[in-house]
Amino acid sequence: MSGGAYRAAGVDIDAQDEALGQVKELVRSTATPGVLSELGSFGGLFQFPEGMRKPVLVASADGVGTKLRVAQLADDYSTVGHDLVNHCVNDILVQGAVPLFFLDYVGAGVLAPEKVVQLVQGVAAGCRENGCALLGGETAEMPGFYKVGDYELAGFIVGVVEADALLGPERVVEGDVLIGLPSSGLHTNGYSLARHVLFEVLGLDISSPLPVASGDSLHRNVGEALLSVHRTYLPAVRSLLESPDLHAMAHITGGGLTDNLPRVLPTGLGASVEKGGWRPLPLFDLIQEAGEVSTEEMFRVFNMGVGMVLVVSSSAAPSILSELGASGHSPWRLGRVRQGSGVDYGA
Amino acid sequence: MSGGAYRAAGVDIDAQDEALGQVKELVRSTATPGVLSELGSFGGLFQFPEGMRKPVLVASADGVGTKLRVAQLADDYSTVGHDLVNHCVNDILVQGAVPLFFLDYVGAGVLAPEKVVQLVQGVAAGCRENGCALLGGETAEMPGFYKVGDYELAGFIVGVVEADALLGPERVVEGDVLIGLPSSGLHTNGYSLARHVLFEVLGLDISSPLPVASGDSLHRNVGEALLSVHRTYLPAVRSLLESPDLHAMAHITGGGLTDNLPRVLPTGLGASVEKGGWRPLPLFDLIQEAGEVSTEEMFRVFNMGVGMVLVVSSSAAPSILSELGASGHSPWRLGRVRQGSGVDYGA
Numbered sequence: 001m002s003g004g005a006y007r008a009a010g011v012d013i014d015a016q017d018e019a020l021g022q023v024k025e026l027v028r029s030t031a032t033p034g035v036l037s038e039l040g041s042f043g044g045l046f047q048f049p050e051g052m053r054k055p056v057l058v059a060s061a062d063g064v065g066t067k068l069r070v071a072q073l074a075d076d077y078s079t080v081g082h083d084l085v086n087h088c089v090n091d092i093l094v095q096g097a098v099p100l101f102f103l104d105y106v107g108a109g110v111l112a113p114e115k116v117v118q119l120v121q122g123v124a125a126g127c128r129e130n131g132c133a134l135l136g137g138e139t140a141e142m143p144g145f146y147k148v149g150d151y152e153l154a155g156f157i158v159g160v161v162e163a164d165a166l167l168g169p170e171r172v173v174e175g176d177v178l179i180g181l182p183s184s185g186l187h188t189n190g191y192s193l194a195r196h197v198l199f200e201v202l203g204l205d206i207s208s209p210l211p212v213a214s215g216d217s218l219h220r221n222v223g224e225a226l227l228s229v230h231r232t233y234l235p236a237v238r239s240l241l242e243s244p245d246l247h248a249m250a251h252i253t254g255g256g257l258t259d260n261l262p263r264v265l266p267t268g269l270g271a272s273v274e275k276g277g278w279r280p281l282p283l284f285d286l287i288q289e290a291g292e293v294s295t296e297e298m299f300r301v302f303n304m305g306v307g308m309v310l311v312v313s314s315s316a317a318p319s320i321l322s323e324l325g326a327s328g329h330s331p332w333r334l335g336r337v338r339q340g341s342g343v344d345y346g347a
Numbered sequence: 348m349s350g351g352a353y354r355a356a357g358v359d360i361d362a363q364d365e366a367l368g369q370v371k372e373l374v375r376s377t378a379t380p381g382v383l384s385e386l387g388s389f390g391g392l393f394q395f396p397e398g399m400r401k402p403v404l405v406a407s408a409d410g411v412g413t414k415l416r417v418a419q420l421a422d423d424y425s426t427v428g429h430d431l432v433n434h435c436v437n438d439i440l441v442q443g444a445v446p447l448f449f450l451d452y453v454g455a456g457v458l459a460p461e462k463v464v465q466l467v468q469g470v471a472a473g474c475r476e477n478g479c480a481l482l483g484g485e486t487a488e489m490p491g492f493y494k495v496g497d498y499e500l501a502g503f504i505v506g507v508v509e510a511d512a513l514l515g516p517e518r519v520v521e522g523d524v525l526i527g528l529p530s531s532g533l534h535t536n537g538y539s540l541a542r543h544v545l546f547e548v549l550g551l552d553i554s555s556p557l558p559v560a561s562g563d564s565l566h567r568n569v570g571e572a573l574l575s576v577h578r579t580y581l582p583a584v585r586s587l588l589e590s591p592d593l594h595a596m597a598h599i600t601g602g603g604l605t606d607n608l609p610r611v612l613p614t615g616l617g618a619s620v621e622k623g624g625w626r627p628l629p630l631f632d633l634i635q636e637a638g639e640v641s642t643e644e645m646f647r648v649f650n651m652g653v654g655m656v657l658v659v660s661s662s663a664a665p666s667i668l669s670e671l672g673a674s675g676h677s678p679w680r681l682g683r684v685r686q687g688s689g690v691d692y693g694a
Contacts, residue, residue: 036403045442047404047510048399048403048507054394054395059390059450059483059505061451061503063485065487066492103407105408105452143413145416152454154452
């Protein structure tokens, strides 16, 4: 009767084992040369890269937030893991770091193995896209803690950068140019407000056609628009990481351009953003109009189409812009660094 | 009106900022020489230790499970963070690694700043106890996802070990001695069953006196018994980590001795445990009797009083036992490694 009473208390160890088997295959698909361990050992083992001069580890933890609710409504948990990895990769990328490995945490009231596998499928896809090993993770079944069908997903990334290649405010000077890179949508922020406006104010459901100008053929319905995967900017900037002309980067997440740009500017400097320089996705206009949200707030809650901002020397800006453009990353001149503080949005 | 509509959607950015300020002080209290960043930067920065020959990073992710429910019932979230850090420290310790840094993830429907601070107080206490820096973390407010008053807590740890000091099955040989180190209670496993038996079968509540033999003066009531902090074994074994006589360690978590001991034994070898060698805490007897749980299952669900098992060479076992005893870690000879597989429990 082993497991019997435990199962009566709501925990099914077998279900966890079943998911684990399928998960192991996905984990293997992300293996990089540094990986020394198999999933299932107490801790994941990663051979530290040799030949670095003065390595600095860069680590970040994050979740997917209420984008998980959208995944649940769409009955598709296969992409939020990809969002999470890309989000974490971007968070350490802005300090100049490239990822080494990632670990995930999945919590649920009752683990449906196929849902766990979907979640890890997304995580594994993100790890493969970024050359980052999925080194381990935890899958926790917590009866009565989560509503049946709810899944929590958190992740943790570790990357490395040479001390003298760290990016940040100390490199930024007045006149530096801001280069914008496009987001794929909401990425992983602003979902509480977006859901409120789309589902409550507009009364749409997950499979409704997105009521935007026919010109926008990006997304067929609300679910697809809201679930578009958070973009990773590692492929775009990897070749720039050693360049002295790249001074800083800002990952535009919660707080938008308004809160995230100043985080990478030194005291005494602010940013002028030329709002006319790009067109946010129609999804943002839809939310602003239907929700009667002020422009000021839109720029604090959403990325507004700007997923990453590069702060580069004015002299090198033209070549960096053309280089990024030539490699298909659709950059544009977002603005410049000026005296003062905060962010102003010019015409 | 900035924040207005966002607040209407259930997210209060100010509440997060308020908690963040208090959390920063706790984070500073855990700083070690490797820490290069302040909380609030995109990613935490940690200067990799110099002078290592062939360093291997060891990483682990974990949660606190439904021990969180007990913390909620006791209206005390100040210790579960300590449980989490110690659990993670033990998970990498069994491979010979000492911790470098830790990151936490807190999820809630509505963040009560004082609860977040309590959670981080525990995490910080665990980090200080283990000389592990709290390098960062994420605090996520997810309206409607968690019940009001519910808090999820997950953590991620990174440690390091020299490649030639890695512990594991490949070092273990027949005749090796198993040394047990006592747990402080349930640690972080078996809470679903424990809660089921104590609260449903026995009808106790969180503040009921623990109905055990008066000889047990360890705990005054159910809440205190269930919340006793998961012990860290780093202080006990740190001085042994470089010793060739320490072959492997098993952290006794979910699955108990029955599932965790075989994880550190090579194919062809099993373990004989002398059950008479120690007396599990009365709490375990209470749960087994009241829940009519078989002994077999008790040893798969609970640590049964054994928090960590050291697998050491038989020649060095006596000196290691006396060394651990002299330093107050209450070790005992738990059993030995024998031919075969699995774990048998002798008289």
